[in-house]
Amino acid sequence: MEEKKESLNFIEQIVADDLENGKHSNIITRFPPEPNGYLHVGHTKAICINFGMTEKFGGRTHLRFDDTNPEKESTEYVNAIKRDIKWLGFEWGEHEYYASDYFGKLYEYALQLIKDEYAYVDDSTSEEMAEMKGNVNTPGQNSPYRNRSIEENLELFKKMKDGEFENGSKVLRAKVDMSNPNLLMRDPVIYRVKKAHHHRTGDKWNIYPMYDFAHGQSDSIENITHSLCSLEFENHRPLYNWFIEKLGIFPSRQIEFSRMNVTYMITSKRRLLKLVEEGIVSGWDDPRMPTISGMRRKGYSPESIRTFCDKAGVTKREQMIDIGLLEECLRQDLNKTTDRVMAVLNPVKVIITNYPEDKEENMLIVNNPEENEPSYRTVPFCREILIEQSDFMEEAPNRKYRRLAPGKIVRLKSAYIIECHDYVKDETTGEIKEIHCKYFEDSRSGSDTSGLKPKGTLGWVSTRHAIKAEARLYDRLFNDPTPTKHDGKDFMEFINPNSLKILPEIYVEPSVTQREVGERLQFMRIGYFCIDRDSTSERMVFNRAVTLKDTWVKVQKKNT
């Protein structure tokens, strides 16, 4: 027996090495969202990588909110983020932390830096600082405040903390190197005066640390062994390490990977907000949104999203993944896990002329043929049923056609074989009003002795028993795969005006009334749907998560 050796991605390789050579006996990672917005597809990759790493190698993953900018952050976002991560299936246990938990410690670190002459208070305006920073070609100039005495710096910094200076009047900067080719090393600001109410610390602080002086230090405080983040922080790594060295604290290691981009999806918080504010979508959880809450409402399963992240892989290359892969992951999961039901979206009436008017039968139908031990339900059948308009043609177009047409026979799923002998058409509109068929009494599914071999099987619902419901058919929000990557064109120009089509009156077999909000089902031969929270006992609402693959559509397109 030869077993294929599983290949590790580059981060797993580093972790495996660190564990093997004893650098670490167990690992700790973290997912560090800023609570200033909703989580989206891009975040799912970071979540899966960080939590996935410790699921695979042991250890644990902390959830830490990077809440160092009180003006933008709120508890509402904290709760939404926690809910979304849990829904994806990850647990952080008691390891829920906040950068704001460390404000005291961070302040002490700043004091230590000042005492060691690695930080100073600067009175320059942000404009002056920007000017003196230089650019990629020219080195920066030292601030006139760079050589203040330790005592003066200590005193000024304390006054900053005590609220004696106004917002923007003074900052604390690290004293690194104004001529460093890496702009981030040119004496970065590490504390600013900001008299703002914080969602957790209230009005206690008048100063707040910057990302570079909060994130790495928080990692260190929590003994994070591997701090996994996206590529845009590559240039921050030298600074990350500089603080560790100067402060002499636990050396967490930052490793960067490329973030996930998906065609037809955007992941900029600013742009997503615009879609919400301008009413292009109904909210952050609109099923067309690439947010986790939007995808959940549309019908994505946690499993499908995790599989998708897994298949996307972990590298340092910029990736643009085909949304088709995400949809295929969903189909594969839902094919195995969802029950099938029959529904008719665009109905046309079929009258079975030789079936008794008052007769009704209950047809036994398997819920999910993919199950190892199939379960069954019954669906009522009678003389008058509805089928999909697209399942009937006045004339069969070619020999490959398997659906209903005059003179042709088809199987009604788990019921009888019928043959069309007539139809009623509105000559002015061309609309088919009724289709008249006769059924073969000896062809009932399960006890078929008719010997007939119809080529096609159709879904149907009994007119007498079907429930009316609403279907929301979602399509991509944009009609361009990369709406934000066109110079001179705003992404809003690529909004797909037909991203939502509402069918106010579809017909579904009565068994669906037993289902609950959030449940996913397959409408046979149509697609996967999820029961929306807008459903009431009077009227159910179904969101289309993804269509079934449809090779017949392709064949038709090719022939036209």
Next chain:
RNA sequence: AGACCUAUGGUGUAAUUGGCAACACUUCAGUUUUUGGUUCUGGCAUUCUAGGUUCGAGUCCUAGUAGGUCUACCA
């Protein structure tokens, strides 16, 4: 222009001391099927360029080219 990073089918990812370039998605042709779904079989298609080292290079060396990130008191 400076620093850092990246380059393998259409897309994404493998190829672990230099040894037959493979897997998934897509696509195409079949098979199976009481879902034109699923299953199964097969096909098309790949190492950025130019040199070099080597019996042998996706992998090592040199020089290019293309792309990404960085000049916020955001994270």
